[in-house]
Amino acid sequence: MMMSVKLEREPEPGASQAQTPDGDSARDPDGRLRRAATYASVTVAALLIAGKFGAYLSTNSVSILSSLIDSSVDALASVVTLISVARALKPPDFAFRFGHGKAEPLAALIQSAFIVGSALFLGYESLGRLFEPRPVGDISVGLWVMAVAIALTLVLVLFQRWVVRRTASLAIGADSLHYSGDMLLNAAVMVSLLLGHWTGQAFWDPLFGLGIAAFLVWGAVGISRTALDVLMDRELPDGERTRVVDLVNAHPASRGLHDLRTRSTGLGQHIEFHLELDSHLSLLEAHAITDEIESSVRAAFPNADVTIHQEPAGLDDERLDHRLRPRRG
Template identity: 30%
Template sequence: MLRKELRIIMISLVVSFVLTAAKFMAYFLTHSVAILSDALESIINVVAGAFACYSIYLTGKPKDEDHPYGHGKVEFFSIGFEGAMIFIAGILILFKAFQHIFLDKQVEDVSNGLWIEAATTLANLWLALFLRAAGRRMASITISGNGQHIMTDVYSSGGLIAALLLMHFTGWQWVDPAVSFVLGIVILVNGYRLLRRSISGLMDETDMQLVDKLITVLNNHRRDAWIDVHNMRVQQYGNNYHVDCHVTLPYYLPLVDAHEEMKSLETLVNKELEGHGDMEYFIHGDPCIPSSCKICRLAECPVRSFPFQHAVTWTRENVLPNKKHGSEAPVL
């Protein structure tokens, strides 16, 4: 898997390098600030691709004593670095747009620049679709992030081509800095989004979509012995996930049987969520207490203190807190 991810990101790096050179050629032909904006953003593709290669290399290294959860967190550094570079490029593009407004520079040889931009945009569209599909297939946020960034480049290049066509047929020179200004704003927004995603991952922000899928699986396949599930936490390390949770089981179960119940829960989730990356579990078994009887569905419980009253549907609200269902006090 590691070698395949490296091959994919190396393809991205080489293609981005060639396309960046072509865009700078278009700029020197036309002196268009909008084309320069596009070329500056493409430099970021090259730098980010190089950083992504290193992050994928680290992600593939096995766990060790210094990194017991692996090296997957470096992927969040990768997309954070890419986001910061995109943000800086957006600022530079806005600066150049204002500069051309005040200096009133003329765009030359629009037609040649237009053909080069069209060719590089089609190549970038293929690359972005390729990377996004590979990122989903491998559950790699680095490859997906790189594909998202390049797709942004495709959108901005499409707007640029429309602007160049307008300039070619009308001669309106003001279109060039105006389009560059819009592209700069779009690039700033996308840089911010990648930075936000990086910070969320580094701060272990919970992936609520994955939590919802986990809860749905547990609700649909629950066993009667799983009296409740609580204190669930999901942490992402690259394309690996670490899931912690507490499962309340009948207190009289032998240790072997309790272990089998927790192992069956782990096996179930791995099977139902196949394709979401590797999942590692730490499941803590809690013994039931008398107040658990009213939500316990075991029909032949030999030590029941109270009759069964109602089943609990697991949701974010009762699975994430560190509190047994049916108990008013937090679990210690």
């Protein structure tokens, strides 16, 4: 006896199925949080660009220019995030039956390209000013703008991190990483302005600009690696896979599992495995047991889609586990 059952996510108890104007289900509070985080990000980015542009005109500081460039890239990245989140939250359709969740890691990959481009430009400008130093003007405006920027960014990052904990959004997580870096960048700009003012040496400004450029590239590499892992269907961490195995084996009727495959969908996880059951069970009994196991897995992974293929225990057939290439090392 061999059966394959696709187990879909059920709506949360008491959740409404009314449709919102954009077509998303009103039962998804995570969607509202994702949108709120992206709107906040775009708003803060616009405010930072305006303030830093004025500060750059006042000081002619390459460090402030670096911060202005970074904020401009962040604004563009935030718009990309806004579009990608709206796309990712669309329900599955006939053309995309797995949904649109991977729009988020795709946006994160685009963001990393923006960051690298801005870092290269910043590095070029900083090297030029390192060999041909230019005096920095009145730093008071720059210091005030950087202080306000740090305060605004801190509030945004705290909100974004709270949203990421609730939704596990990769795109918002990448956006939050940008702005976390911005806080360090803004602090570095303040230090470079003060050092240049106290020592009278102009090299501090471009030197900090080079350091900030290197920091941006480092962050972009991390973002792109995470995004590529999701786009390439990398397995979930070993700890999460072990958790699935333990949950399945904890059911008294389970005789084991094999061919466990997991991946991130961008909005959640996809978990698929072959469940081994006693061969004498009826179809109805096997289905009931599968429902119970699926419920326990979904309780541990609330955003997961679970696919379970049922097999009689001891069946000798071709398995994915036997075809996998051994891990190196």
